[in-house]
Amino acid sequence: MKSEFSVFGKNMIRKDAIEKAKGEVKYIPDIQLPRMLHAKFLRSPHAHAKITSIDTSKAEAMPGVKCVLTHRNVPKVHPLRKFEYLLDETVHYPGEEVAAVAALTPRIAEEALKLIDVKYQALPAVVDPEEAIKPTAPLAQENYGTNIFHGTDLVQIPRLDKDHWLRLEVGDVDMGFSEADQIVEASFGWTPVQYNCSPKPRTVVCEWTGDKLTCWADTQLPLFVWQDMAATLGIPQAKIRVIANGAVGGYGGKMPERVATLAAIMARRTGRPVKAAFSRAEDLIATHHRISYKNFHRVGVKKDGTMTALYHKILAHWGKDTTVPYICQGTGLLGSTMLYGCPNIKGETCGILTNTVGYGPMNGFGDPEVIYTVERLMDMAAEKINMDPVAFRLKNCMRYGNRAMEYEQVLYGPIRWGILGSDLNSFPELIEKCAEKAGWKEKWKGWRTPMASKGPKKTGIGMAIGMHHTSFWPSSAVVKMNQDGSANVLSMAVEMGQGYGTIISQIVAETLGLRYEDVNPTLADTGATPTSRGNVASSGTSSPANSVRLAAEDVRKQLFELAAPRLNAPVDALEAKDGSVRVKGTDRKISIASICFANWQITGRANNPPYDSIKDEKSGQVIHAYAAAASIAEVEVDTETGVVDLLRLTSGHDCGRAINPVLIENQIDLGLVMANGWVRTEKYVIDEKTGVVMNPNLIDYKLSTFLDVPKSEDFQRFYVERPCAWGPFGAKGMSETAMTAVGPAIANAVYNAVGVRIYEGFLSPDNILRAIKKG
Amino acid sequence: MPEIILKINGGNYEVKAATTATLAEVLREELGLTGTKMMCNEGECGACTVLINGKPMLSCMTLAIDAQGKDILTIEGLADPVTGQLHPIQKAFVEHSGMQCGVCTPGMILTAKAFLDENPDPTEDDVRHALSGNLCRCGNYRRITECVLDAAEKMRMGEKDEK
Numbered sequence: 023m024k025s026e027f028s029v030f031g032k033n034m035i036r037k038d039a040i041e042k043a044k045g046e047v048k049y050i051p052d053i054q055l056p057r058m059l060h061a062k063f064l065r066s067p068h069a070h071a072k073i074t075s076i077d078t079s080k081a082e083a084m085p086g087v088k089c090v091l092t093h094r095n096v097p098k099v100h101p102l103r104k105f106e107y108l109l110d111e112t113v114h115y116p117g118e119e120v121a122a123v124a125a126l127t128p129r130i131a132e133e134a135l136k137l138i139d140v141k142y143q144a145l146p147a148v149v150d151p152e153e154a155i156k157p158t159a160p161l162a163q164e165n166y167g168t169n170i171f172h173g174t175d176l177v178q179i180p181r182l183d184k185d186h187w188l189r190l191e192v193g194d195v196d197m198g199f200s201e202a203d204q205i206v207e208a209s210f211g212w213t214p215v216q217y218n219c220s221p222k223p224r225t226v227v228c229e230w231t232g233d234k235l236t237c238w239a240d241t242q243l244p245l246f247v248w249q250d251m252a253a254t255l256g257i258p259q260a261k262i263r264v265i266a267n268g269a270v271g272g273y274g275g276k277m278p279e280r281v282a283t284l285a286a287i288m289a290r291r292t293g294r295p296v297k298a299a300f301s302r303a304e305d306l307i308a309t310h311h312r313i314s315y316k317n318f319h320r321v322g323v324k325k326d327g328t329m330t331a332l333y334h335k336i337l338a339h340w341g342k343d344t345t346v347p348y349i350c351q352g353t354g355l356l357g358s359t360m361l362y363g364c365p366n367i368k369g370e371t372c373g374i375l376t377n378t379v380g381y382g383p384m385n386g387f388g389d390p391e392v393i394y395t396v397e398r399l400m401d402m403a404a405e406k407i408n409m410d411p412v413a414f415r416l417k418n419c420m421r422y423g424n425r426a427m428e429y430e431q432v433l434y435g436p437i438r439w440g441i442l443g444s445d446l447n448s449f450p451e452l453i454e455k456c457a458e459k460a461g462w463k464e465k466w467k468g469w470r471t472p473m474a475s476k477g478p479k480k481t482g483i484g485m486a487i488g489m490h491h492t493s494f495w496p497s498s499a500v501v502k503m504n505q506d507g508s509a510n511v512l513s514m515a516v517e518m519g520q521g522y523g524t525i526i527s528q529i530v531a532e533t534l535g536l537r538y539e540d541v542n543p544t545l546a547d548t549g550a551t552p553t554s555r556g557n558v559a560s561s562g563t564s565s566p567a568n569s570v571r572l573a574a575e576d577v578r579k580q581l582f583e584l585a586a587p588r589l590n591a592p593v594d595a596l597e598a599k600d601g602s603v604r605v606k607g608t609d610r611k612i613s614i615a616s617i618c619f620a621n622w623q624i625t626g627r628a629n630n631p632p633y634d635s636i637k638d639e640k641s642g643q644v645i646h647a648y649a650a651a652a653s654i655a656e657v658e659v660d661t662e663t664g665v666v667d668l669l670r671l672t673s674g675h676d677c678g679r680a681i682n683p684v685l686i687e688n689q690i691d692l693g694l695v696m697a698n699g700w701v702r703t704e705k706y707v708i709d710e711k712t713g714v715v716m717n718p719n720l721i722d723y724k725l726s727t728f729l730d731v732p733k734s735e736d737f738q739r740f741y742v743e744r745p746c747a748w749g750p751f752g753a754k755g756m757s758e759t760a761m762t763a764v765g766p767a768i769a770n771a772v773y774n775a776v777g778v779r780i781y782e783g784f785l786s787p788d789n790i791l792r793a794i795k796k797g
Numbered sequence: 798m799p800e801i802i803l804k805i806n807g808g809n810y811e812v813k814a815a816t817t818a819t820l821a822e823v824l825r826e827e828l829g830l831t832g833t834k835m836m837c838n839e840g841e842c843g844a845c846t847v848l849i850n851g852k853p854m855l856s857c858m859t860l861a862i863d864a865q866g867k868d869i870l871t872i873e874g875l876a877d878p879v880t881g882q883l884h885p886i887q888k889a890f891v892e893h894s895g896m897q898c899g900v901c902t903p904g905m906i907l908t909a910k911a912f913l914d915e916n917p918d919p920t921e922d923d924v925r926h927a928l929s930g931n932l933c934r935c936g937n938y939r940r941i942t943e944c945v946l947d948a949a950e951k952m953r954m955g956e957k958d959e960k
Contacts, residue, residue, distance in 0.1 A: 035891060042899030043887040043906065045832020045872035052831035221836050221844070221900035221934050271898040271934055302837040519898030519935055684894045688937055692897065695936025720841035720932065728925040728938045737939050 030532040030751055033684045037523045037543060049268045050225045050240040051299050058227070059088055061285055061298035062131035064121040064138050065308060066113035069377035069713035070147035070162070073111050073120065073140055080137035081123060086130035089288045090138070091122040096287060099254045101280035103176040104343060105163050108254065108280055112145070114163065115342040115377050116714045117307040119280070124288040124296050147377040149713040151212075151339040152316070154376045162342065162375040171340060171373040177347050188348055190355050191368040198331025198366030202322025206403040209318045210395040211782040212339065215706040216312035216699070217723060218275030218384045223305035228285040229295035236263045236549075239282055242272035242516050243556035247282055248548045254283045263549035271519050273696070274384040274558065274758075275310055277345040306718035311706065312384035313350050314339040314783075317395040319358070327409050327417045329364040336371035336392060341378040348373060350388030353491070357389035357762075358396050360489055360648060363424040378713045385696055386758045387559060389490045390765060394701070394783070397486035397766030401773065405469045411485050411770070412457045412466075419449035419487060420650075423641070443638065443645040445744040445754065448676035452652040452742060453487065459738055460654040460672040472775050478662040481669070484770025488651040488762025492755030493561040494633050494748050497554035499569040501530055501577045503624040507601065507615030508540040509577070514554040515566035516546040520757055521685035522562045526570040528681055529750050533574035534581070535598035536614065552627065560755030563681065564647065564748055569630040571750035576626030584621055585612050636748050647746050649756040650676045653694075653763035655771040661794055664787030666772060668698060670736040673764060678746035678754035686756065690739040693760020699726040701765040701785050801865050805830070806874025814861040821845045821856035824871060832872040834900045836932065843931030846904035847871050853911045872903035875910070885955065886910055886948040895944035897935035905931050909945045917953055921946060 041047040078090045093109040101108050109119060121138050125131035146160030153159050154169040162169050172186035173179040182188055199205055220240075227238040235257070239247045244266040252259040269276065281298045289296040300308070315336050322331040336358075338351050348371075355369040404414035422444045457463070465473050465483050474481040500512040511530050517523040523543040531538045544550060554566040582593045585603040589596070589610055596603050602611040618624055638645045656670040673694055680686050703724040707716040717723045731737060745752025772790065773779050778797060782789040798813040803823070812827045821838070824830040824847070833856055836844040840858040847856045848870040875884045886906050889895060896902040905928060912927040913919070919927070924945045925938075933941065 033894075036894055036896070038899065039891040039894065039896065040883070042896045042902050043883065043890045044876060045834065045903040047899055048831065049834070049900070051835070052825070054826070054829070219934050221834075221898055270900055273934070302839065302841075519896070521894075521897075684940075688894055688897055688935070688940055691939055692936040695938065719839060720837050725932050725934060726936070726938075727932065728929045728942070731936075731938055733921055733925070734939055734942060 027532055029528045029538050031680055032682070034524060034528055034538050034682060036521060037527055038517065047268070049222055049270055050227060050238050051222055053227045053238055053297065055227065055229060055295040058295040058297055059124040059126065059288070059292060060128040060131050061122055061124045061288055061296050062128060062135055063119045063281070063304070064135045064140070066116055066118045066120050068113060068142055068144055069116050069149060070145040071113050071142040072145060073113070074143050075141045076121065077139040078121065081134040084130065084134045084137060086126040087123060087134045088292045088294065089124040091284060091288060092120070097254070100176055101254050101283055102250050102278055105166070105174065108283060112164065115379055116712065117379055122284050122288065124292060147713065149376055149378055149708065149710060151337065151374040151376055154374050162377050169375045171347060171375055179348055187370050187372045188351060189370045193366030195331050195333055195366045195368040199322040202330045203325045204403070204406045205320060205322050206399065206406050207318070207320035208399050208402060208781065210398065211316065213315045213391045213394055213783040214700055214704070215314045215381060216384055216704055217306055217706055218273040218311060219725060220271045220273065220276060222270040223300040223302050224279055224281065224309060225297065225299040226282045226285050227295060227297045228282070228289040230289055234261045235286055236265065237282055237286060238265045240269045240276060241266050241278060242269060242276040242518055242558060243278060244514060244516065244546050244548055245553060245556050247278040250278050251283055251286060255286060263547065266516050266546035269516050269518050269546065272557070274387060277310060277382065279309070302720065303718040306723065307379060307715050310345050310380045310382040312700070313344065313381040313388065313391060315354065315391040317392060319396055319399040321399060321403050323403050323407055325407055327407060327414050329362055329418045331366040332359070332362070332364045334358045334369040334392070336369070338371060338373045339381055340373045340375055341380040343375065343380045344373065345380070345382035350383050353388035354392040357489065358392045360420060361393065361396065361487055362418045363420050364418070378708055379715065385693065386490060386761055389488070390697065390762045393488045393762045394765045394769070397763070398769050398779070401484070401770045402779070408469065410466065412453060412462055415485070415487055416450055416453050419453065420446050421449065422447040443647050443747055445676060445678055445746045446648055446650060448650045448742050448744045449487065452650055452674040452676060455740065455742065456652040456654050456672055456674045457485070459740065462654060470777050472777070473656070479658055479660050480775040481656065481658045482771045482773065482775025483654065483656045484767050484772070484774050485652070485654045486763040486766035486770060488653070488759060489648050490560060490759040490762055491648050492564045493559035494630065494636070494647065495555045495561050495565045496630060497566040497569045498552040498627065498629045499566060499573040500552050501570070501573040501626040503577060503618045505619050505622045507613065507618045509534065509536060510542055510544055511570055512544045512551040513566050513570060514546060514548065514551040514556070515562055516557045518557060520557070520562065520689060521682060522557065522567070524685065525563065525681040526567050529567060529571050530574045533571060534578055534614065535600055535602070537601065560649065560758045563750070563753050563755045565630050568748065568750045569628050572628030573626040576628055577624060580624050580626065581614060581617055584617050588612055645747060647748050647754050649754060649759040651759045651763045653767040655764070655767040657768060657771040657775055659772055659775040659790065661776060664791035666702060666785055666790065668732055668768065671732050671764070672738040673760070675741045675756050675760055676744060677741045677756040678749050679743050679752035680741060681753050686741055687739055689757040690741070690760045693757065694739065694764050695726050695731055697761035697764035698731060698768070701768055703730060705784060705786065799862065801862055803861065803864055803869060804867065805869045806871060807878070816862055818861045819857050820847065820859040820861045820864050823861040824856060830871055830873055832903050834903055836900060843908065844901050844904040846907050846931065848907050848911055851911060851914065853908045870907065872907060875906065884910065885951045886913070886945065889944040889948040889951070893940060893944050893947065895937065895941050897937050901931055901933045905933070905941055909948070913945070913949050913952060917949060919949060
């Protein structure tokens with residue numbers, strides 16, 4: 023396909039490439055301000071305890087210590103709409119902040135923490151979520167009455183049933199199962215907790231000038247940090263400026279933290295800037311990690327593979343709390359309903375509180391954790407009717423025109439159905455291409471037959487599909503023309519490494535006919551950029567980048583109106599190309615620089631339109647965008663040691679339209695590597711009795727390395743393009759989708775190799791050996 | 798606090814440093830050379846790698862006083878100091894998007910430099926093993942490998958040109 027674009031769709035060099043290659047990029051921990059103090063936090067050793075006394079006098083007397091905070095001298099406010107106060111008299115997990123010290127150096131602050139004498143009265147604690155839902159279990163939150171979350175005064179969950187479960191049913195599930203030739207069901211073990219492990223542990227820097235606060239926060243949601251600080255500090259948002267420029271890889275975990283407010287209080291009281299930087303261990307112990315589900319699924323199928331009914335039950339472990347109550351699970355329920363066009367579906371879920379670190383969204387936001395088990399069950403169903411797993415998925419996968427649900431509606435209103443946009447037709451294409459590229463036909467030898475067998479070593483192949491939404495949220499953008507005809511684009515969304523600053527510059531350059539190098543982004547600054555929700559839900563491309571496109575179109579309209587009389591041509595005869603406004607089909611033109619020099623106030627702005635406005639051309643119904651994926655894994659399992667070697671991975675993804683192909687491939691790689699770590703290497707170990715994290719370091723918590731992923735020729739990723747009606751030039755978010763199909767593809771390949779289904783979440787040697795032994 | 802002299806990127810720097818101060822701390826906090834990035838500060842990730850006498854070392858595990866009298870190369874010193882031209886490895890990372898969030902990038906580039914200086918014509922496997930102590934949470938391993946192999950080729954061609 024010959025591209026009609028000059029900048030869009032090209033591998034333009036990242037806007038931040040040179041500064042990153044030279045180490046010149048400034049991340050939040052690199053910020054140093056004159057007279058800056060360093061904050062450190064004292065953390066609870068107990069899973070659940072009441073503080074009976076706390077003596078800070080020695081710490082306060084230590085030279086170099088400038089401020090000590092405890093529950094006794096901070097405002098009684100609920101940060102982030104949490105159960106507990108900013109610093110609380112009762113602690114609810116091992117790691118909760120008990121006191122904070124600001125001192126001249128990080129070492130003085132750390133030494134001072136040791137001088138704080140805290141006496142605790144231990145309270146009954148619960149660590150195991152399955153214990154926690156028993157009626158006799160200790161209460162994780164002592165005043166809440168139950169361990170099943172159902173909202174608080176600050177967090178309303180209107181759609182929960184009386185027993186605090188969230189339920190969703192479409193069609194008639196009982197009838198669906200009665201029509202099935204085979205019913206297959208399985209209960210899977212808890213999906214692994216995963217530590218998001220941002221390359222930079224959480225850091226904030228707060229500085230007051232007069233009555234105004236600047237907070238540099240390493241977050242993917244500056245908007246939420248801004249709102250929360252205003253609420254907890256009791257000052258207007260207008261006096262707070264949150265800057266998340268220089269935030270680093272959030273992977274869903276860089277949600278607002280209460281330490282921003284604590285640092286602001288210490289900065290206010292000392293009259294000096296305060297930096298609060300977590301150590302790697304603190305980041306492992308005291309930030310939200312990937313939510314863990316225990317899933318039960320049941321599917322009804324006819325002999326020819328037609329799916330007649332689906333039932334899902336999801337227990338979700340939240341630990342001490344979650345950052346986004348029930349929204350992950352709402353997404354998970356949809357994730358389990360959005361892969362296959364089944365007419366009768368029922369799902370139910372509840373969120374369980376315990377006294378461990380909190381669990382919430384991470385790359386995939388509730389979807390990978392359910393797709394991981396649904397896709398294993400689909401293989402079990404295909405085997406039951408002796409159907410090829412690729413053919414089974416091709417027969418049942420979602421397609422254009424199938425009804426779909428908008429996930430926010432699950433929680434906050436009547437369930438509203440739209441239809442899937444034509445982009446979801448990418449499922450069949452992805453499945454077929456993935457199978458072809460992986461050589462499925464030659465390699466798949468049938469059920470219970472490994473690809474190859476050499477002594478104790480068995481080789482297997484497995485497939486899975488996945489998907490994730492790409493949100494079309496409210497967002498706004500400004501494109502500001504400069505006097506020389508270059509442009510700055512202002513957006514509150516965040517560059518975390520995914521390439522957001524690059525793609526919006528491409529979009530502006532394409533729309534205005536400017537050179538890519540003449541466009542530069544200003545991002546993630548609540549005092550300088552128009553409001554957007556931030557970079558969550560793979561929304562960057564679909565929402566804020568789309569508002570950028572519309573803002574650039576606003577500029578173009580103004581340029582045309584100014585140029586039309588000078589060119590003596592009507593506005594609709596004009597085009598913006600090669601730095602000029604031209605009369606189409608002629609050589610009459612006027613340079614954009616000269617228009618801007620004469621009219622240097624040209625500024626375009628736009629809001630992303632509401633979803634309801636996106637209608638399908640054929641049916642006129644509201645349509646929904648999701649990004650689809652298909653993955654095939656090949657593994658070798660040593661049946662004597664249980665060790666799995668990932669030999670080959672083929673993975674295809676739908677991006678609507680590729681704005682920058684290299685960036686898309688990098689985001690696909692991110693998903694593949696993260697999924698591989700999630701199910702195979704990254705074991706987060708919590709002591710069953712105390713709730714204490716046993717491996718808070720990167721030696722014992724094992725991220726994938728160069729050697730844990732297949733070599734280039736065995737690591738095939740590709741994307742397909744089906745323009746999305748929502749996004750800029752047909753592009754849409756796809757980043758989180760990348761990991762959704764990989765975990766189950768690996769699990770299905772392990773099954774093909776060893777002939778025994780592993781129901782556990784973690785595909786570790788011990789779990790594999792145990793399953794083989796059991797048969 | 799003792800005063801020490803560190804030879805960094807060809808220049809001598811006099812700094813006061815506690816005997817317990819790590820090289821990473823001195824580089825970042827005393828000298829403002831924040832190009833040396835930190836992921837873990839406990840010798841697990843490779844992000845803070847600098848070259849000491851040409852060998853990749855973890856600056857978070859190296860005491861500043863132990864680095865006296867040695868040649869220290871940080872990412873700030875890799876591009877040509879006169880022309881500002883990027884090193885071929887940096888150039889490959891820029892052109893092929895070898896970075897995402899960029900935190901591991903300086904450590905990757907310096908580890909790769911030390912490796913290519915010794916092994917100008919490596920295989921993909923050689924590169925993967927040489928860099929396996931450097932973690933990339935963005936999972937950019939495949940792209941980084943491509944960048945290093947591409948840089949190796951360009952460096953070999955450059956040397957041929959010079960001859």
